[in-house]
Amino acid sequence: MARTEAPDVLVIGGGIVGLAVAWRARQRGLSVTVLDPDHGGGAARVAAGMLAPVTELQYGEEPLLHLGIASNVRYADFCAELSEAAGQDTGYRATGTLAVALDADDKAELGELHAFHQRLGLASEWITGREARKLEPMLAPGVRGGLHVADDHQVNPRLLLTALVAACEKAGVVLHRAAAAELLVEGDRAAGVRTSTGEHLTAGQTVLAAGPRSHLLPGLPADVLPPVRPVKGQILRLRMPTAHGPFLNRNVRAVVRGGHLYLVPRADGELVIGATTEEQGYDTTVTAGGVYELLRDAHELVPGITELPLVETSAGLRPGSPDNAPLLGPTALPGLLAATGHYRNGVLLTPVTADLIAETLATGAVPALAAPFSPSRFARSPR
Ligand code: GLY
Numbered sequence: 174m175a176r177t178e179a180p181d182v183l184v185i186g187g188g189i190v191g192l193a194v195a196w197r198a199r200q201r202g203l204s205v206t207v208l209d210p211d212h213g214g215g216a217a218r219v220a221a222g223m224l225a226p227v228t229e230l231q232y233g234e235e236p237l238l239h240l241g242i243a244s245n246v247r248y249a250d251f252c253a254e255l256s257e258a259a260g261q262d263t264g265y266r267a268t269g270t271l272a273v274a275l276d277a278d279d280k281a282e283l284g285e286l287h288a289f290h291q292r293l294g295l296a297s298e299w300i301t302g303r304e305a306r307k308l309e310p311m312l313a314p315g316v317r318g319g320l321h322v323a324d325d326h327q328v329n330p331r332l333l334l335t336a337l338v339a340a341c342e343k344a345g346v347v348l349h350r351a352a353a354a355e356l357l358v359e360g361d362r363a364a365g366v367r368t369s370t371g372e373h374l375t376a377g378q379t380v381l382a383a384g385p386r387s388h389l390l391p392g393l394p395a396d397v398l399p400p401v402r403p404v405k406g407q408i409l410r411l412r413m414p415t416a417h418g419p420f421l422n423r424n425v426r427a428v429v430r431g432g433h434l435y436l437v438p439r440a441d442g443e444l445v446i447g448a449t450t451e452e453q454g455y456d457t458t459v460t461a462g463g464v465y466e467l468l469r470d471a472h473e474l475v476p477g478i479t480e481l482p483l484v485e486t487s488a489g490l491r492p493g494s495p496d497n498a499p500l501l502g503p504t505a506l507p508g509l510l511a512a513t514g515h516y517r518n519g520v521l522l523t524p525v526t527a528d529l530i531a532e533t534l535a536t537g538a539v540p541a542l543a544a545p546f547s548p549s550r551f552a553r554s555p556r
Contacts, residue, residue, distance in 0.1 A: 179374075179375040180203075180205055180206045182376055182378050182379075182380060183366065184198075184207045184208065185379065185382060185390065186208070186209055186387070186513075187208070187212035187215075188215025188216065189217035189334055189519060189523050190515060190522075190526055191380070192207060192337035193524065193527035194512050194526065194530045194534075195341055197528060198530070198531045201534070202535070203534060203535060205341075205347070206374060206376065207346060207348050208351060209349075213334040215489075216384055216490055216491055217330040218330065218334060219406065219408055220408075221437040221445040222264070222327050222328045222329055222437065222445075223325070223424050223426075223435055223437050224248055224327055224328060224520070224521050225322075226241025226242050226244070226245050228270050228272045229241075230289070232289065236498065237498045237518070239542075240525060240545075244524050244525035245521065247524040247525060248265060248328065249265060251523075252328065252333075255340055256336060258340040259337070263328055263332050263333045263336050264327075264328055264333070264440070264441075265326070265329075268423040269324070269326065269424070270423060270426060271300075271312075271319055271321055271424070272319050272320045273305055273316045273317075273318070273319035273425065273426075274427070275315060275429065275473060275474065276315075279317070280318060286320065295322075296323055297320050297322050298320065298321045299319075300320070302317050302319075304318075304321075308321065309421055311420055311476075312474065313475065325424065326424075327439075328520065329439060333523075349374065351368040351369050353367075353368060353369070353383070353390055354366070354367050355392040356390050356391070356393050356509070357373065357392065362506070363379045363506050363507070363508035364376070364379075364508065380509075380512055381393075381399065384492040384513060384519075385403035385404075385490045385491065385493070386403075387401050387513040388401050393506075394505075397548070399494075399511055399513055400494060400495050401494055401500075403490035403491070403492070404492075404516065405450075405452075405456060405488055405490055406491055407460070408467075409447070409468070409471075409483060410445055410446075411443075411483050412482045413438060413444045413481060421444065421475070423438070424436065427474055430470065432466070433448065434467070434470045434471060434474065435448070436474070446471045449467065457489065458488065459486045459487060459488050463488070491516050492516060493516045494513075496550075498514070498516070499512070499522060499526065500548040501543045501548070502533055503548075504548045504549070510530060510533065510534070511548045512530050525542070
Protein backbone atom coordinates (compact mmCIF):
# COMPACT_ATOMS: atom_id res chain seq x y z
CA MET A 174 0.00 0.00 0.00
CA ALA A 175 1.54 3.32 -1.11
CA ARG A 176 2.11 6.11 1.43
CA THR A 177 2.94 9.69 0.45
CA GLU A 178 4.34 12.49 2.61
CA ALA A 179 1.66 14.02 4.80
CA PRO A 180 0.64 17.62 4.01
CA ASP A 181 -0.60 19.99 6.73
CA VAL A 182 -4.02 20.05 5.10
CA LEU A 183 -5.96 17.63 2.94
CA VAL A 184 -9.04 19.05 1.21
CA ILE A 185 -11.63 16.48 0.08
CA GLY A 186 -13.30 18.01 -2.96
CA GLY A 187 -11.81 20.17 -5.71
CA GLY A 188 -14.91 22.23 -6.50
CA ILE A 189 -15.02 25.99 -6.10
CA VAL A 190 -15.04 25.91 -2.28
CA GLY A 191 -12.33 23.27 -1.88
CA LEU A 192 -9.98 24.97 -4.34
CA ALA A 193 -10.44 28.41 -2.80
CA VAL A 194 -9.85 27.03 0.72
CA ALA A 195 -6.71 25.28 -0.55
CA TRP A 196 -5.38 28.43 -2.24
CA ARG A 197 -5.94 30.60 0.83
CA ALA A 198 -4.51 27.95 3.19
CA ARG A 199 -1.40 27.68 1.00
CA GLN A 200 -1.04 31.47 1.19
CA ARG A 201 -0.96 31.08 4.99
CA GLY A 202 2.14 28.89 4.61
CA LEU A 203 0.44 25.50 4.96
CA SER A 204 1.22 22.58 2.66
CA VAL A 205 -2.03 21.50 0.99
CA THR A 206 -3.33 18.61 -1.11
CA VAL A 207 -6.74 18.65 -2.81
CA LEU A 208 -8.29 15.29 -3.59
CA ASP A 209 -10.75 15.05 -6.48
CA PRO A 210 -11.08 12.95 -9.66
CA ASP A 211 -11.91 16.14 -11.59
CA HIS A 212 -10.57 19.37 -10.07
CA GLY A 213 -12.60 22.40 -11.12
CA GLY A 214 -15.84 20.43 -11.56
CA GLY A 215 -18.88 20.39 -9.29
CA ALA A 216 -21.94 22.60 -9.07
CA ALA A 217 -20.08 25.81 -9.94
CA ARG A 218 -19.46 24.55 -13.49
CA VAL A 219 -23.20 24.77 -14.00
CA ALA A 220 -23.96 27.87 -11.88
CA ALA A 221 -24.82 31.28 -13.34
CA GLY A 222 -22.58 33.16 -10.89
CA MET A 223 -25.05 35.77 -9.70
CA LEU A 224 -23.67 37.40 -6.55
CA ALA A 225 -26.96 38.36 -5.00
CA PRO A 226 -27.09 38.42 -1.20
CA VAL A 227 -29.69 41.20 -1.22
CA THR A 228 -32.06 40.09 -4.00
CA GLU A 229 -31.92 36.41 -2.90
CA LEU A 230 -32.63 37.34 0.74
CA GLN A 231 -35.27 35.16 2.40
CA TYR A 232 -37.08 36.08 5.61
CA GLY A 233 -35.46 34.49 8.66
CA GLU A 234 -32.08 34.16 6.95
CA GLU A 235 -30.39 37.30 8.29
CA PRO A 236 -27.22 35.48 9.52
CA LEU A 237 -26.79 34.13 5.99
CA LEU A 238 -27.36 37.63 4.60
CA HIS A 239 -24.51 39.00 6.75
CA LEU A 240 -22.20 36.21 5.57
CA GLY A 241 -23.26 36.84 1.96
CA ILE A 242 -22.61 40.56 2.23
CA ALA A 243 -19.23 39.90 3.87
CA SER A 244 -18.34 37.73 0.88
CA ASN A 245 -19.80 40.13 -1.70
CA VAL A 246 -17.67 43.03 -0.45
CA ARG A 247 -14.55 40.85 -0.79
CA TYR A 248 -15.36 39.74 -4.34
CA ALA A 249 -13.73 42.45 -6.43
CA ASP A 250 -10.43 42.17 -4.55
CA PHE A 251 -10.62 38.37 -4.45
CA CYS A 252 -11.02 38.25 -8.24
CA ALA A 253 -8.31 40.84 -8.86
CA GLU A 254 -5.86 38.91 -6.69
CA LEU A 255 -6.85 35.59 -8.23
CA SER A 256 -6.56 36.93 -11.80
CA GLU A 257 -3.11 38.25 -10.99
CA ALA A 258 -2.01 34.96 -9.39
CA ALA A 259 -3.47 32.76 -12.14
CA GLY A 260 -2.79 35.03 -15.11
CA GLN A 261 -6.46 34.59 -16.12
CA ASP A 262 -9.67 36.57 -16.00
CA THR A 263 -12.60 35.59 -13.73
CA GLY A 264 -15.39 37.44 -15.53
CA TYR A 265 -16.28 39.54 -12.46
CA ARG A 266 -18.73 42.31 -13.47
CA ALA A 267 -20.16 44.99 -11.20
CA THR A 268 -23.49 45.18 -13.03
CA GLY A 269 -26.09 45.41 -10.26
CA THR A 270 -29.39 43.51 -10.38
CA LEU A 271 -33.01 44.31 -11.19
CA ALA A 272 -35.65 42.23 -9.39
CA VAL A 273 -38.93 42.81 -11.19
CA ALA A 274 -42.63 42.10 -10.67
CA LEU A 275 -44.83 40.68 -13.43
CA ASP A 276 -48.19 40.98 -11.71
CA ALA A 277 -49.92 42.63 -8.74
CA ASP A 278 -49.04 39.75 -6.36
CA ASP A 279 -45.34 39.92 -7.33
CA LYS A 280 -45.45 43.66 -6.85
CA ALA A 281 -46.86 43.33 -3.34
CA GLU A 282 -44.24 40.68 -2.48
CA LEU A 283 -41.37 42.76 -3.84
CA GLY A 284 -42.75 45.76 -1.96
CA GLU A 285 -42.49 43.75 1.28
CA LEU A 286 -38.95 42.66 0.38
CA HIS A 287 -38.07 46.32 -0.24
CA ALA A 288 -39.42 47.28 3.21
CA PHE A 289 -37.37 44.44 4.72
CA HIS A 290 -34.28 45.72 2.88
CA GLN A 291 -34.91 49.19 4.24
CA ARG A 292 -35.29 47.94 7.83
CA LEU A 293 -31.91 46.21 7.43
CA GLY A 294 -30.30 49.31 5.89
CA LEU A 295 -29.54 47.57 2.56
CA ALA A 296 -29.05 49.48 -0.69
CA SER A 297 -32.25 48.71 -2.61
CA GLU A 298 -34.26 51.23 -4.65
CA TRP A 299 -37.91 50.85 -5.69
CA ILE A 300 -38.46 51.73 -9.36
CA THR A 301 -41.56 51.86 -11.58
CA GLY A 302 -42.13 49.62 -14.59
CA ARG A 303 -41.27 52.52 -16.88
CA GLU A 304 -38.00 53.13 -15.02
CA ALA A 305 -37.17 49.42 -15.16
CA ARG A 306 -37.70 49.38 -18.95
CA LYS A 307 -35.55 52.47 -19.30
CA LEU A 308 -32.72 50.55 -17.61
CA GLU A 309 -33.50 47.34 -19.53
CA PRO A 310 -35.43 48.06 -22.76
CA MET A 311 -35.86 44.32 -23.52
CA LEU A 312 -38.10 43.81 -20.45
CA ALA A 313 -41.72 42.89 -21.19
CA PRO A 314 -44.15 45.84 -21.39
CA GLY A 315 -46.15 44.23 -18.57
CA VAL A 316 -43.38 44.54 -15.96
CA ARG A 317 -45.01 46.43 -13.06
CA GLY A 318 -41.91 47.75 -11.30
CA GLY A 319 -39.30 46.32 -9.03
CA LEU A 320 -36.09 46.76 -7.12
CA HIS A 321 -32.81 48.07 -8.40
CA VAL A 322 -30.05 46.62 -6.22
CA ALA A 323 -26.82 48.30 -7.20
CA ASP A 324 -24.48 45.97 -5.26
CA ASP A 325 -25.64 42.50 -6.43
CA HIS A 326 -23.17 41.65 -9.19
CA GLN A 327 -21.90 38.61 -11.15
CA VAL A 328 -18.86 36.47 -11.86
CA ASN A 329 -18.24 33.71 -14.42
CA PRO A 330 -17.91 30.54 -12.30
CA ARG A 331 -16.24 28.55 -15.10
CA LEU A 332 -13.50 31.16 -15.44
CA LEU A 333 -13.24 31.34 -11.66
CA LEU A 334 -12.72 27.58 -11.44
CA THR A 335 -10.04 27.59 -14.14
CA ALA A 336 -8.31 30.47 -12.40
CA LEU A 337 -8.46 28.70 -9.03
CA VAL A 338 -6.92 25.53 -10.49
CA ALA A 339 -4.11 27.59 -12.06
CA ALA A 340 -3.54 29.66 -8.90
CA CYS A 341 -3.42 26.51 -6.74
CA GLU A 342 -0.91 24.86 -9.08
CA LYS A 343 1.29 27.97 -9.20
CA ALA A 344 1.18 28.27 -5.40
CA GLY A 345 2.29 24.66 -4.93
CA VAL A 346 -1.01 23.07 -3.90
CA VAL A 347 -0.94 19.38 -4.87
CA LEU A 348 -3.99 18.46 -6.96
CA HIS A 349 -4.30 14.72 -6.40
CA ARG A 350 -6.55 13.01 -8.95
CA ALA A 351 -8.60 10.36 -7.14
CA ALA A 352 -11.79 10.06 -5.15
CA ALA A 353 -11.91 9.75 -1.37
CA ALA A 354 -12.89 6.17 -0.50
CA GLU A 355 -12.76 6.30 3.31
CA LEU A 356 -11.97 8.76 6.06
CA LEU A 357 -9.08 7.53 8.20
CA VAL A 358 -9.54 8.00 11.94
CA GLU A 359 -6.63 7.32 14.27
CA GLY A 360 -6.98 7.62 18.03
CA ASP A 361 -10.26 9.56 17.82
CA ARG A 362 -8.79 12.07 15.36
CA ALA A 363 -9.22 12.45 11.59
CA ALA A 364 -5.96 11.41 9.98
CA GLY A 365 -6.66 11.74 6.23
CA VAL A 366 -8.27 9.40 3.70
CA ARG A 367 -7.85 6.20 1.80
CA THR A 368 -8.24 7.05 -1.86
CA SER A 369 -10.11 5.20 -4.59
CA THR A 370 -6.69 4.12 -5.91
CA GLY A 371 -5.75 2.56 -2.56
CA GLU A 372 -3.35 5.20 -1.27
CA HIS A 373 -3.42 6.42 2.31
CA LEU A 374 -3.18 10.22 2.22
CA THR A 375 -2.56 11.34 5.78
CA ALA A 376 -2.68 14.98 6.86
CA GLY A 377 -2.59 17.13 9.98
CA GLN A 378 -6.05 18.51 9.23
CA THR A 379 -8.71 17.35 6.78
CA VAL A 380 -11.37 19.61 5.23
CA LEU A 381 -14.58 18.05 3.97
CA ALA A 382 -15.63 20.11 0.93
CA ALA A 383 -17.39 17.51 -1.19
CA GLY A 384 -20.62 19.48 -1.75
CA PRO A 385 -23.78 17.37 -1.90
CA ARG A 386 -21.74 14.18 -1.45
CA SER A 387 -20.06 15.31 1.76
CA HIS A 388 -22.12 12.94 3.93
CA LEU A 389 -21.44 9.89 1.75
CA LEU A 390 -17.79 9.39 2.70
CA PRO A 391 -17.38 6.01 4.41
CA GLY A 392 -15.68 6.24 7.78
CA LEU A 393 -17.35 9.50 8.86
CA PRO A 394 -18.57 8.96 12.43
CA ALA A 395 -22.37 9.18 12.68
CA ASP A 396 -22.26 12.30 14.86
CA VAL A 397 -20.26 14.33 12.31
CA LEU A 398 -22.22 13.34 9.19
CA PRO A 399 -23.11 16.69 7.58
CA PRO A 400 -26.86 16.82 6.82
CA VAL A 401 -26.44 17.82 3.18
CA ARG A 402 -28.60 16.75 0.25
CA PRO A 403 -28.53 17.33 -3.51
CA VAL A 404 -30.93 19.94 -4.88
CA LYS A 405 -31.02 19.81 -8.66
CA GLY A 406 -30.91 22.96 -10.77
CA GLN A 407 -31.38 23.00 -14.54
CA ILE A 408 -29.97 25.99 -16.38
CA LEU A 409 -29.73 27.31 -19.96
CA ARG A 410 -27.05 29.17 -21.88
CA LEU A 411 -28.05 31.36 -24.84
CA ARG A 412 -26.06 33.71 -27.05
CA MET A 413 -26.99 37.40 -27.22
CA PRO A 414 -26.37 39.62 -30.24
CA THR A 415 -23.65 42.19 -29.54
CA ALA A 416 -23.85 44.27 -32.74
CA HIS A 417 -26.48 46.86 -31.67
CA GLY A 418 -25.65 47.48 -28.02
CA PRO A 419 -26.21 45.10 -25.11
CA PHE A 420 -29.31 42.89 -25.10
CA LEU A 421 -29.33 43.11 -21.27
CA ASN A 422 -27.01 45.25 -19.15
CA ARG A 423 -27.44 43.72 -15.71
CA ASN A 424 -28.80 40.64 -13.90
CA VAL A 425 -32.58 40.45 -14.08
CA ARG A 426 -34.59 38.28 -11.74
CA ALA A 427 -38.16 37.59 -10.79
CA VAL A 428 -40.21 35.06 -8.90
CA VAL A 429 -42.42 33.40 -11.54
CA ARG A 430 -45.02 30.82 -10.40
CA GLY A 431 -43.19 30.54 -7.11
CA GLY A 432 -39.81 29.71 -8.67
CA HIS A 433 -36.64 31.82 -8.76
CA LEU A 434 -35.89 32.93 -12.31
CA TYR A 435 -32.81 34.88 -13.25
CA LEU A 436 -31.05 36.05 -16.38
CA VAL A 437 -27.33 36.77 -16.14
CA PRO A 438 -25.82 38.54 -19.19
CA ARG A 439 -22.06 38.24 -19.63
CA ALA A 440 -19.78 40.70 -21.37
CA ASP A 441 -18.88 38.06 -24.01
CA GLY A 442 -22.51 37.66 -25.14
CA GLU A 443 -23.43 34.58 -23.09
CA LEU A 444 -26.84 34.80 -21.41
CA VAL A 445 -27.44 32.34 -18.58
CA ILE A 446 -31.04 31.59 -17.59
CA GLY A 447 -31.71 29.65 -14.40
CA ALA A 448 -32.76 27.74 -12.54
CA THR A 449 -35.12 24.97 -11.51
CA THR A 450 -35.10 23.77 -7.90
CA GLU A 451 -35.79 20.04 -7.73
CA GLU A 452 -35.45 17.36 -5.04
CA GLN A 453 -34.51 14.47 -7.36
CA GLY A 454 -31.59 12.86 -5.55
CA TYR A 455 -28.41 12.66 -7.62
CA ASP A 456 -30.18 12.78 -10.99
CA THR A 457 -28.69 15.40 -13.35
CA THR A 458 -30.84 14.69 -16.41
CA VAL A 459 -31.84 17.77 -18.39
CA THR A 460 -35.56 17.35 -18.98
CA ALA A 461 -37.88 18.78 -21.61
CA GLY A 462 -40.10 20.03 -18.79
CA GLY A 463 -37.25 21.85 -17.06
CA VAL A 464 -36.13 23.57 -20.27
CA TYR A 465 -39.73 24.40 -21.19
CA GLU A 466 -40.45 26.01 -17.81
CA LEU A 467 -37.31 28.13 -17.90
CA LEU A 468 -37.96 29.33 -21.45
CA ARG A 469 -41.66 29.94 -20.76
CA ASP A 470 -40.95 32.02 -17.65
CA ALA A 471 -37.98 33.87 -19.16
CA HIS A 472 -40.09 34.68 -22.21
CA GLU A 473 -42.69 36.35 -19.97
CA LEU A 474 -39.94 38.51 -18.52
CA VAL A 475 -37.87 39.20 -21.65
CA PRO A 476 -39.89 38.18 -24.76
CA GLY A 477 -36.92 38.66 -27.12
CA ILE A 478 -35.06 35.66 -25.68
CA THR A 479 -36.92 33.32 -28.04
CA GLU A 480 -34.92 34.78 -30.97
CA LEU A 481 -31.57 33.85 -29.39
CA PRO A 482 -29.54 30.71 -30.13
CA LEU A 483 -29.81 28.16 -27.30
CA VAL A 484 -26.26 26.86 -26.97
CA GLU A 485 -26.26 24.73 -23.82
CA THR A 486 -28.56 23.05 -21.34
CA SER A 487 -27.16 21.57 -18.14
CA ALA A 488 -28.06 20.48 -14.64
CA GLY A 489 -26.11 20.60 -11.40
CA LEU A 490 -26.58 19.64 -7.77
CA ARG A 491 -26.60 22.30 -5.07
CA PRO A 492 -25.47 21.09 -1.65
CA GLY A 493 -28.61 21.82 0.35
CA SER A 494 -28.59 22.03 4.15
CA PRO A 495 -31.52 22.04 6.63
CA ASP A 496 -31.34 25.83 7.18
CA ASN A 497 -30.01 26.73 3.69
CA ALA A 498 -26.75 27.94 5.28
CA PRO A 499 -23.30 26.38 5.01
CA LEU A 500 -21.45 24.25 7.55
CA LEU A 501 -18.17 26.00 8.25
CA GLY A 502 -15.37 25.07 10.62
CA PRO A 503 -14.31 22.33 13.02
CA THR A 504 -16.55 19.30 13.38
CA ALA A 505 -16.89 17.25 16.56
CA LEU A 506 -14.13 14.96 15.25
CA PRO A 507 -10.76 16.61 16.01
CA GLY A 508 -8.75 17.25 12.86
CA LEU A 509 -11.83 17.33 10.60
CA LEU A 510 -13.31 20.61 9.38
CA ALA A 511 -16.36 21.13 7.16
CA ALA A 512 -16.78 23.61 4.30
CA THR A 513 -19.98 22.38 2.71
CA GLY A 514 -23.76 22.84 2.50
CA HIS A 515 -23.61 26.19 0.66
CA TYR A 516 -26.92 25.46 -1.15
CA ARG A 517 -27.83 28.37 -3.50
CA ASN A 518 -24.85 30.47 -2.43
CA GLY A 519 -21.71 28.50 -3.17
CA VAL A 520 -20.25 30.93 -5.69
CA LEU A 521 -21.19 33.99 -3.62
CA LEU A 522 -19.78 32.55 -0.39
CA THR A 523 -16.50 31.25 -1.83
CA PRO A 524 -14.22 34.19 -0.84
CA VAL A 525 -15.49 34.42 2.74
CA THR A 526 -15.51 30.64 3.19
CA ALA A 527 -11.91 30.41 2.00
CA ASP A 528 -10.80 33.20 4.34
CA LEU A 529 -12.61 31.80 7.38
CA ILE A 530 -11.49 28.20 6.92
CA ALA A 531 -7.89 29.19 6.13
CA GLU A 532 -7.87 31.31 9.31
CA THR A 533 -9.07 28.36 11.38
CA LEU A 534 -6.58 25.98 9.73
CA ALA A 535 -3.69 28.36 10.35
CA THR A 536 -4.52 29.52 13.88
CA GLY A 537 -6.90 26.95 15.37
CA ALA A 538 -9.32 29.80 16.18
CA VAL A 539 -12.81 30.11 14.69
CA PRO A 540 -13.47 33.68 13.48
CA ALA A 541 -16.62 35.31 14.92
CA LEU A 542 -18.18 35.53 11.43
CA ALA A 543 -18.01 31.72 11.11
CA ALA A 544 -19.42 30.94 14.57
CA PRO A 545 -23.15 30.93 13.56
CA PHE A 546 -22.33 28.37 10.86
CA SER A 547 -20.63 25.80 13.07
CA PRO A 548 -21.36 22.22 11.91
CA SER A 549 -22.20 21.44 15.55
CA ARG A 550 -25.57 23.23 15.19
CA PHE A 551 -26.79 20.01 13.57
CA ALA A 552 -25.07 17.63 16.00
CA ARG A 553 -27.24 14.60 16.71
CA SER A 554 -25.59 13.78 20.02
CA PRO A 555 -22.47 15.07 21.76
CA ARG A 556 -19.35 13.00 21.31
N1 GLY B 1 -28.13 30.97 -6.56
C1 GLY B 1 -28.90 30.55 -7.65
C2 GLY B 1 -29.32 29.16 -7.64
O1 GLY B 1 -28.96 28.37 -6.78
O2 GLY B 1 -30.03 28.78 -8.54
